[in-house]
Amino acid sequence: MELTLIPLVLAAAVRAGTPIAFAALGELVAERSGVLNLGVEGMMLTGALAGFVVAQQTGQPWVGVLAAAVAGMVLSLVHAVLTISLQANQVVSGLALSIFGSGVTGFWGKRFIGVPADGFTTTAVTGLGGLPIIGPIFFQHDALVYLAYALIPGLWYILYRTYPGLQVRAAGESPASADAMGVEVTAVRYRCVAIGGVAAGLGGAYLSLAYTHIWIENMTAGRGWIAVAMVIFGTWDPWRTALGAYLFGGVQAMQLRLQAAGVAVPTHLLMMTPYLFTIVALVLASRDTTRRRLGAPAALATPYVRE
């Protein structure tokens, strides 16, 4: 493969990984507070549709992004009410919301299929965009990609260096101790699930407003599930989770570009790798002992009831 194509592959990896990164980082926040949200796929779709519809009607992509964030948040709050206040099984609630999100967007989105809309276009970062090699890979994308960049260190900082972040981690590790220390576990969990919904909505909006400028049913094509897996893959750390997301995007971008470059690659094997990693990660994470070793929040997916 020509060397000149490598930056293009990496740039494509960044693009393909961005929606997953958004959704995975949001899911990370929710899981860190102790709530497992499997409804990410439904929330991404809700965000994608809401973002597309509002952007198309108003002609303003950023207004669409706002709408996507709100839509994702609303759906995630349903999950929050069900699992935090009503203590329903988190896995079931999440799955139900995924299916619901897919169905409801398919239904409401019918009018918008085949409707064109303007979305985000590439805006190079002044100065940085002109750097050799690094420039095209990281700094010649649309605005939402840069937002995702900001999210990673931002989340790391808030989670590990601030008091609210400490509260989140405490609620996920030992809600009883946190409660005894005066942390409002319920409120913290609600907020974190909402943040997860916002981020998933943003991820969806990226798909319908930046990556493509289209709404089609089920356009996330399973990326929400990959996002959930990436949280585990990244062992609940923002940097590693984001890395996983971009790696996954990279594999997708890679297999296409290797084909375009005429390289004989066993595409089926290559395509399998992210799913293989995901399955391995999920299997490992479902064993309690491994989970604890990996650093999963100890109280993940267990509702907290104050005794």
Next chain:
Amino acid sequence: MKRRWGTLIILLLFLTLPGNVFAAQDSLKVGFVYVGPVGDYGWSYAHDQGRQYLEKTLPDVKTTYVEAVPEGADAERVLTQLARTGHKVIFATSYGYMDAALKVAERFPDVIFLHCSGHKRRQNLGTYFGRMYQASYLTGLVAGKMTRRNLIGYVAPIPIPEVIRIANAFARGAREVSPDVKVHVVWTHAWYDPATESEAANSLLDIGADVIATQSDSPTPVQTAEKRGAYGVGYNSDAGKFAPQKHLVSAVWNWGPYYVETIKNVRAGTWKSADDWWPIDTGIAGLSSFGPAVPEDVKTLVERRKQDLVAHKFDVFWGPIKDQHGQLRIADGEKPSDTVLLQMDWLIEGMLGRVPR
């Protein structure tokens, strides 16, 4: 007292029963199973347009559709469900429904099943498809005329013979008008993933393609092409809305007339299991309207070649045809049988990329 009410209710039920029976005799229930969502604006969307045409043309036919049914066990379940609930004709609209359709057809010999793009039949299971490769060839003519850099990118979904054949037909058309043209195929390995299809288009644009054609289920490759200043050729449905400037033409399906004809035959009692492969003259596969960039002489050429196809003066895969490694696959003067076409698993001369094994 209760006894009398009970008897009265039962009598009322019996009175409505003849009404039910009459209703069943008048309206024929027809089922459709789609592999994707109707909202894919692609393959399943086209089939659903056909279903709606059927309902409009024959108003006493009642149709049911189930969308986004995965190939495999789910398909079997859905087909069984439709057969059990009084549907007398069921259309299974995806290649991967083949074995499920065969199994369910064996269990319900009174129900007529039609499997799109397959090749296994029974006395009550027929197969149907359209010679989309003819329409695809015509779009290739346009693409070949419009490319300046002689590199056309082709986004293809899953490497089955049908897809390969349609891609080959496209390349045949492009190379007929421009023998130096290369058609580079990239496989997304999915029928439907708009974002990945867009990325596939990007990967082809990055290596210098100035026309992007697609055979996948969404119009995103055409949209992506326009964003980067390249022409686009769509598939399944008219992609013009997504690329108003640079869309050249799309190869589109028109299933409606086939569905109407089939139901009419079923009603008349003349339906027989067959392998229906309707040619371009029936309109089952055709072209969308041309985009603004296509010049008049190209439109004239396309029309002329289409008439040649309709009049059987020529067909897309009449020899000589070499494969991409230079080996002669169809001899000069040979007119390959449908079997050869249905089993095509090699790319023709002038195509880049491989058929993954």
